Amino acid sequence: MTKELLKGNVAFAEAAVRNGLQAYFGYPITPQSEALEHFSGRMIELDRVFLQAESEVAAINMVYGAASSGVRVMTSTSGPGLALMAEGLSYIAGSEIPVVVVNMMRGGPGLGNIQPSQADYNFMTKSAGHGNFHPLVLAPANIQEIIDMVGLAFELAEKYRTLVMIAGDGSIGQMMEAAELPPMQEISTARPAWAVTGAVGRAPNLITSLYLGAEKLEKVNIRLQQKLATIEENEIRWQEYETEDAELLLVAYGTVGRICISVLRAARQQGLKVGLLRPQTLWPFPTARINELAAQMQGVLVAEMSAGQMLVDVEHAVAGKTPVRFYGRMGGVIPMSAEILEAVKQVQEEVS
Amino acid sequence: MNTTTQIPENMELVYQYPDSMTKTYTHYCPGCVHGIVHRLVGEVLDELDLREKSIGVAPVGCSVLIYNYFNVDFVEAAHGRAPAMATGLKRTNPDKFIFTYQGDGDLAAIGTAEIIHAANRGELISTVFINNAIYGMTGGQMAPTTLPGMKTTSSPGGRDCKIAGYPIKMSEILAQTEGAAYITREAGTDIRSIRKLKKAIKRAFLTQIEGLGFSCVEVLANCPTNWNMDPWESMLWSKEQMTPYFPLGTYKMREEVKALKV
Ligand SMILES: Cc1ncc(C[n+]2csc(CCOP(=O)(O)OP(=O)(O)O)c2C)c(N)n1
Ligand code: SF4
Numbered sequence: 001m002t003k004e005l006l007k008g009n010v011a012f013a014e015a016a017v018r019n020g021l022q023a024y025f026g027y028p029i030t031p032q033s034e035a036l037e038h039f040s041g042r043m044i045e046l047d048r049v050f051l052q053a054e055s056e057v058a059a060i061n062m063v064y065g066a067a068s069s070g071v072r073v074m075t076s077t078s079g080p081g082l083a084l085m086a087e088g089l090s091y092i093a094g095s096e097i098p099v100v101v102v103n104m105m106r107g108g109p110g111l112g113n114i115q116p117s118q119a120d121y122n123f124m125t126k127s128a129g130h131g132n133f134h135p136l137v138l139a140p141a142n143i144q145e146i147i148d149m150v151g152l153a154f155e156l157a158e159k160y161r162t163l164v165m166i167a168g169d170g171s172i173g174q175m176m177e178a179a180e181l182p183p184m185q186e187i188s189t190a191r192p193a194w195a196v197t198g199a200v201g202r203a204p205n206l207i208t209s210l211y212l213g214a215e216k217l218e219k220v221n222i223r224l225q226q227k228l229a230t231i232e233e234n235e236i237r238w239q240e241y242e243t244e245d246a247e248l249l250l251v252a253y254g255t256v257g258r259i260c261i262s263v264l265r266a267a268r269q270q271g272l273k274v275g276l277l278r279p280q281t282l283w284p285f286p287t288a289r290i291n292e293l294a295a296q297m298q299g300v301l302v303a304e305m306s307a308g309q310m311l312v313d314v315e316h317a318v319a320g321k322t323p324v325r326f327y328g329r330m331g332g333v334i335p336m337s338a339e340i341l342e343a344v345k346q347v348q349e350e351v352s
Numbered sequence: 353m354n355t356t357t358q359i360p361e362n363m364e365l366v367y368q369y370p371d372s373m374t375k376t377y378t379h380y381c382p383g384c385v386h387g388i389v390h391r392l393v394g395e396v397l398d399e400l401d402l403r404e405k406s407i408g409v410a411p412v413g414c415s416v417l418i419y420n421y422f423n424v425d426f427v428e429a430a431h432g433r434a435p436a437m438a439t440g441l442k443r444t445n446p447d448k449f450i451f452t453y454q455g456d457g458d459l460a461a462i463g464t465a466e467i468i469h470a471a472n473r474g475e476l477i478s479t480v481f482i483n484n485a486i487y488g489m490t491g492g493q494m495a496p497t498t499l500p501g502m503k504t505t506s507s508p509g510g511r512d513c514k515i516a517g518y519p520i521k522m523s524e525i526l527a528q529t530e531g532a533a534y535i536t537r538e539a540g541t542d543i544r545s546i547r548k549l550k551k552a553i554k555r556a557f558l559t560q561i562e563g564l565g566f567s568c569v570e571v572l573a574n575c576p577t578n579w580n581m582d583p584w585e586s587m588l589w590s591k592e593q594m595t596p597y598f599p600l601g602t603y604k605m606r607e608e609v610k611a612l613k614v
Contacts, residue, residue, distance in 0.1 A: 022444060023440070023443060023444050025440060049443045049444055051439070051443060053436070053469075054465055054466070054469040055465060057433070057436070057465070057466075058433070058436040058439075058465065058466055058469065059436075061429065061430065061433040061436035061437050061440065061466070062436050062437070062439050062440035062443070063440060064427075064429075064433075064436075064437055064440060065409070065427065065429075065436065065437030065438060065439060065440025065441040065444075066440035066441065066443065066444040067440075068427045068437070068440075068441065069407070069441055069444055069445050069448075071444045073440070073444070087430050087433075088430065088433070091429075091430050095428075196407045196425035196426065196427055196441070197407075197425065197445070197448070198404050198405050198406065198407065198425055198448055199403070199404055199406075199423065199424060199425050200404045204419070204422070204423055204424055204425050204426065205425045205426075206419050206425070206426050206427070206428070207426070207427040207428065208410075208419070208426075208427070208428035209428065210416065210428050
């Protein structure tokens with residue numbers, strides 16, 4: 001295989017197609033519409049299911065229906081669409097079926113704008129719908145990573161029968177980069193035993209999130225929490241850059257994580273002992289590792305395209321071991337590496 | 353029909369559970385039309401040999417537990433979203449028989465967009481739509497189909513159409529969509545109507561099997577509990593009060609549907 005120049009939205013869509021995606025339902029919204037457009041051609045050409053729904057409410061419920069029958073299915077959207085999907089996301093979590101959702105974050109609140117943002121961090125990691133649940137949230141920082149994470153997302157969704165979200169942002173969706181797509185995978189015709197496929201030679205299957213008795217529903221909740229605990233034990237992913245001798249830790253994910261690699265290089269050139277931790281899963285979060293690293297740091301700087309959402313998780317992880325500071329831009333503004341470097345220097349001055 | 357039951361020689365089998373249904377009591381109030389329509393659906397599933405091919409989509413409303421009464425795979429949709437879930441199921445399982453069963457709050461208020469677009473796409477699903485002019489499950493609030501002047505817990509002075517708008521006529525609306533193949537409004541409140549209703553359900557299901565387009569059977573029903581009537585009174589009220597506003601009849605039937613042998 002060779003690398004080709006790919007736009008983020010097209011890259012993840014094609015990666016999904018090659019990972020044996022059987023159905024895609026979606027509704028156009030910038031900055032992810034190229035994905036829907038790509039699916040509209042490719043899925044039909046391959047005799048698979050593509051349908052442009054009448055809304056994100058319908059799209060996620062179509063996904064819910066298809067997933068109930070055990071096929072590989074996904075949707076993609078951005079903030080305002082994700083808000084409409086929240087109902088379905090909760091039902092999907094409650095009935096424990098595997099679904100993958102890509103959210104290319106844009107500026108909010110409200111209609112906001114179509115520039116890149118990371119302001120849906122809390123939405124995705126903490127409250128993607130009513131009730132007790134977390135989706136597993138993957139955070140790619142470049143095109144190759146989003147391609148690879150699509151395969152991983154399906155694998156994890158099916159392994160744990162859980163909702164997996166990919167947290168991209170407008171810039172990852174829109175930028176072009178050389179990357180390698182996976183080989184074409186055969187579509188699996190096998191259906192899991194829990195799926196609704198027609199009750200032939202077995203008792204009827206039921207996909208539901210309804211449990212009328214309080215104690216019954218509590219049991220379901222406990223089981224769900226146990227599953228989430230298993231996911232937390234096994235699936236935390238992150239990348240570290242020059243943390244061995246670092247005295248100041250940068251924590252950033254996605255596009256900002258990528259920018260912070262440049263910040264780190266510039267800082268090192270100026271003799272600052274900076275390291276970077278880039279979470280690749282936002283939930284579960286690399287809490288223990290950040291806590292461990294905090295012990296050797298004079299300070300931690302969190303950088304985000306938000307008002308400081310992941311910041312709270314980092315503060316929780318650091319647990320007072322060292323000062324935590326924040327640098328954020330909002331409304332679709334991408335921070336320049338020079339700005340973050342300036343913030344690094346300020347933290348350095350403050351703590352030394 | 354289930355023929356495994358042992359019948360003494362001097363007796364004739366006149367009544368039994370359809371194979372497609374579970375042998376259990378329902379949670380419906382005495383005299384509620386939901387129970388009657390369930391039975392008809394069960395009989396039709398048996399007669400068309402659909403049980404093993406079927407995936408039902410349950411609504412949110414009094415019939416939220418419909419899956420307890422059918423020997424059939426089921427999914428439980430969010431309020432109003434049954435047609436979207438059914439779409440996802442049918443598109444990925446074109447060889448299966450997919451039906452939704454929905455109330456008027458479910459189909460004609462919160463799920464209006466989903467049902468109209470499913471119909472308009474000609475989605476190969478069948479819908480049984482129970483119009484009882486009220487929100488049964490939540491305790492008798494006004495429905496989109498509540499009649500003018502009708503008292504409910506959220507229209508205590510009677511529905512004032514200047515404030516609340518007018519009862520919505522879904523069959524008339526669905527019949528306008530290009531993708532709909534068979535749209536009919538029947539009643540479930542007297543024996544003749546019930547016989548006719550069963551035929552309509554059968555025609556609707558055959559419409560899907562033959563791949564002719566979207567089909568929906570609206571059933572004028574009752575809710576004795578929240579109408580504050582006894583079952584008999586509610587049946588009469590449904591007939592006398594609902595039928596003038598919601599005229600019975602077939603609102604759309606494509607030629608190919610008409611040609612179906614029912
Ligand atoms: C999103 C959402 N909003 C509101 C409700 C509460 N709710 C449950 S059933 C129902 C109305 C049901 O009425 P209908 O569809 O007419 O069915 P019936 O109970 O009369 O058979 C409502 C409003 C809900 N479950 N979900
Ligand atoms: S509340 Fe009304 S609709 Fe619900 S079961 Fe009772 S009679 Fe039927």
